[in-house]
Amino acid sequence: MINIIVCVKQILDPEMPPGKFKIDPESNKVIPPEGIPLVVSPFDEQAVEAALRIKEQCGAKITVVTVGESSAVNAVKHSLAMGADEGIVVEHIIEGYDSLLTAYILTKAIEEIVAYDLIICGREAADWGSGQVGSIIAESLGIPVVARTRKIEVMDSRLKVEHIIEDGDESLELPMPAVITVSYEIGQARIPTGWGVISAARKKIPSWSLEDIGVDLSQIGDTSSRIKLLKLFTPTRERGCQIIEGKTAAEAAANLALRLREAKVI
């Protein structure tokens, strides 16, 4: 049996209707839309799914870790409901663009958990889309990392993974402990069962502070000593679409072709 740690982040729903997306220009922050609950970042759900498949294949203990505000416990609960065994919330509100700090805190939390053979992260968090945290954790722990994998197989103390490359993929072997990041190619994440939800609700989820895991912010500096956010704004991109009509779909389509010819596009 191996010990797997999965890092999950709670984010705004990335598939919310674009019209609901608003930014407060004063604070350079997204205004959380009312009535749209926060979700587990989709690739992180797939990271939990990948861990569960390994558990089914060869047995594993899965611990889920998140760094965020106290409500991030819901991301952990969702993962437990999917089938993860334990969960931890590291309570600290973090800027999504400070990957170094996020990874540093997660590394400290992982060291506190002690037992780990495999750490699974999402390919990128679907809010800031940095795609860095998994790789930085691996570098900090001095262990190998393969980003963007579509398949993971455990063979004793080694892993065989399929890594996505330009126009294909490659099959790689590496020793554990290791970090793997996964993407949607791993397959659909399972939906929690009713029983899963009930038992997750009953589970005690410890909340750790930065002091608990020996993170000293005065030592590593605040976010603005690494990267500063100058502006967050909505791009303008309405193009003013010309809808081409016709009595039937076929006629509209033929008219479209003619219009495109007129505009010298084809």
Next chain:
Amino acid sequence: MAEYKGVLICGELIEGRLTGISKELLGIGRKLADDLGEELSILLMGSDLSNAAREAIACGANKVYIAAQPLLDNYHCDACTEVATNLCREIAPSVFLLGQTDMGRDIAPRIAARLKVALAVDCVELRIEPDTKLLIQTRPVYGGNALAEVVSVTHPQMATVRAKSMSPLEPDESRQGESIPVKVEVDIETMKIKLVERIKQPIEGVKLEDADAVVAGGAGIGSAGNFAMLEELAKLLKGAVGASRVPCQEGWVSQSIEIGQTGKIVTPNIYIAIGISGAVQHIAGCLGSKCIVAVNKDPDANIFKVADFGIVADYKEALPAFTEKCKEIIG
């Protein structure tokens, strides 16, 4: 920050030639270097790099760092991370740019971690702030719903750049530059990650990223078989077929033709989106197209917000007529 100087690019090769994104990086790199009043360098890894080195100089580089090592012909993430990190330590560039490619996505975060610096990924705009001489980096976030302007306070200021967002320079063979060998002290045998095999999916016809016409299908296409209609149109327009996430996830088409934030970025003359709703993460991959055409049965689909031309119709009725008319027009 006086000790950090110049702009360094991490080059990528295909069959001994610079890739498109590498030339785009040299284009923006040249501009940034000029604004700083400093030099532009590029790192090349592999064997037989003399042609690419000449190309790099013609495209704007002052210096080409040659990491000649036949083992690097085959991309190896550990080895490339090591070589690039070592060069950054040695020459201490002020700005270090990579492509937001498969390689850049793999190695940039690892290099940044080793150098303990911030990294802004997937930038679509880069400029030097005249007063501070710092690099202002603009990147899409929240799937493309927002743009963020950030500045790294650590050096080298690292960024990866989205394909097709920068313009390459017109190659000028008369440009002069210098090639400098780099010591490669990597032993792939001792690296933890071993390559077992590499499976390349053969590409028929035009490469999606380079195509002048892209016919893309989404969930609305409904099945693998129906993609044949799109193939026919793409062939007629001498273009390529692409897809949104759903057909890739469903296995109707190869995952390598996904267009969008997590897939490929295309900027053809004409992008025809069929049965695609136009989620922000998808249009992130095609917004740079000169003309976007949408075919969707839902008049409220988001795709119509970013399209230039559209028809509201069931594609099964519209597409055959469209292809037929195009045949007539193109002849």
